[in-house]
Amino acid sequence: MRKKCSKPDCPAPKGLCIEQLSNDFPKCQNWLGTLGDQSVEKQKRVNIKSQTLPWTGEPFQPSDIEIVSQRSVPLIIGMVGSAEAGKTSYLGMLYTLLFNGFIFEDWSFAGSCTLSGWETLAQYLKIKPDGNVEFAPTTPANPDYYSLYHLALKRGDLFRDVLFADSSGEVFNLWAEDVKDQNAENARWIYEKSNAFIFMVDSMALIERSGAAKNEIMQMAEQVAANLKGRPVVVVWAKADVIDKIRENIKIALSEDLSQVFGDSQIFEVSNFSKTDPDILCHKNNLAVTEYLLTQLNEPKVIKLVPQISSVDLFLNYRGVYGNE
Ligand SMILES: Nc1nc2c(ncn2[C@@H]2O[C@H](COP(=O)(O)OP(=O)(O)OP(=O)(O)O)[C@@H](O)[C@H]2O)c(=O)[nH]1
Ligand SMILES: [Mg+2]
Structure with a gap:
């Protein structure tokens, strides 16, 4: 039987x-x-x-990507941020929301090959009988530690396999100081392979270590911006339940510096603590962060076909009455 x-x-x-x-x-x-x-x-x-099943439900390693790459080229979203910035909790909350029936505006959940991994993250965010939340342990800082969380999403007839690449903020700090650091192999891999980035700003660190935390964030931001090649970045102020406690001048200066580095990137404030039900920071913005990147990544790209010729010859430089517009 x-x-x-x-x-x-x-x-x-x-x-x-x-x-x-x-x-x-x-x-x-x-x-x-x-x-x-x-x-x-x-x-x-x-x-x-x-x-012999090709997958176990645990987070993927880079070698597992081929399991989902047969259907389509998967999109990799790199989680970037200093240690304790809130990267892993963001992923735990994203899954918790989807599991509890919250939805993206345009995309519907169509499966996952890493359900065990997602569930482990979500378990940490469950409120314990004493009213506290345990939170996930610090992500291991070995340079060869990878954890890729898979979601299959559907918009109309379009299927997208998305992999969220989480890693340790400690490793990302090493990478931000020296992209060639031999102990930052996984951060390098994430930066090279990702199609888009979630850049986490730690509100709590800015309260506790103001100027030093700001410098650390900007060093990482500049390193991320250095070789983006058009890949979208979304700036996420994590732990925004305490954002009002950041010194106003630090907050304004950092916002200005980040918009200089990342241009017109979208900015969101998120939190894993809900004060109201529903709560914008928790229930709405956590989903909106990923949805924004999905929209960006699935928009048809505008290709500039006008060659950039620069010559002293007025005839060759002529671009018509309206120039290149
Ligand atoms: N106030 C507040 N604290 C939070 C929130 N989310 C997470 N934290 C705290 O931030 C800590 C770090 O969160 P993680 O998600 O583990 O951070 P991480 O970026 O994955 O850290 P690494 O793995 O070390 O890189 C947690 O242990 C919590 O104490 C939040 O929404 N609000
Ligand atoms: Mg982590």
Whole structure:
């Protein structure tokens, strides 16, 4: 007899269990452990099969990207920011919102190959019985630590596979000081491979270390801007529940410096703490950050076809009555 889930219409993707939110389906109470004679050989075969599944539900490593790249070229969104800036919590909140029925305006959730990873992040944000939130541990700072979280999204007939590349802020600080630092390999990879960036500004650090935190943020911003090649960046003021406690002059100066470096990039304030229900910083802006980048990345690109000729010859320099416009 075949093993199967007893839960009718279980919406879990193939190979995953909705109750366990992982590929640990044999632990689910709805799992029918009816292997007939339960022979060791058969059990072994089942195990071998599950080991040969190409994905486990855990965050992807760079070598796993090919699993989703067969359908379309996946979009990589790089999470950039200093240590403790709020990168991992942002991802935990994004999944928490989607899981709880909040939606993007234009995109709908169409699956994920890293559900276990997302769920682990979201668990940290759950309010504990004592009313506190634990938050995810600091992301490991090994230069070879990668964690890519996958979302498949759909807009009309268009499918997009999106990978959010999280890494340690400590590593990004090393990279910001020296892009060739040998301990910043994953930050380098994220910068090189990402199609767009979420640049996190830590409001709490600006309250606690004002000028020093501002310098650190600007050093990283300048390094990100150095070789963007048109890739979109969204500036996100994280922990915006405390943003009003930042010294006004620091906040204004940093906003001006960031807009000089990133031009007209969109700016959002987000928080993982909701003061009202619904709360703009938490329920709306966290989704809006990703949606903004998705819109940017899926807009048809305008290509300038007019060659830039510069010559002393007036005839060659002539661009018509309206110039290049
Ligand atoms: N006030 C406030 N604090 C927050 C919020 N989100 C996160 N924090 C705090 O910020 C800390 C760091 O958040 P993380 O998301 O782990 O930061 P990170 O950028 O992933 O840090 P690294 O992994 O070290 O790079 C958390 O442990 C919380 O204490 C928020 O919305 N408001
Ligand atoms: Mg982290």
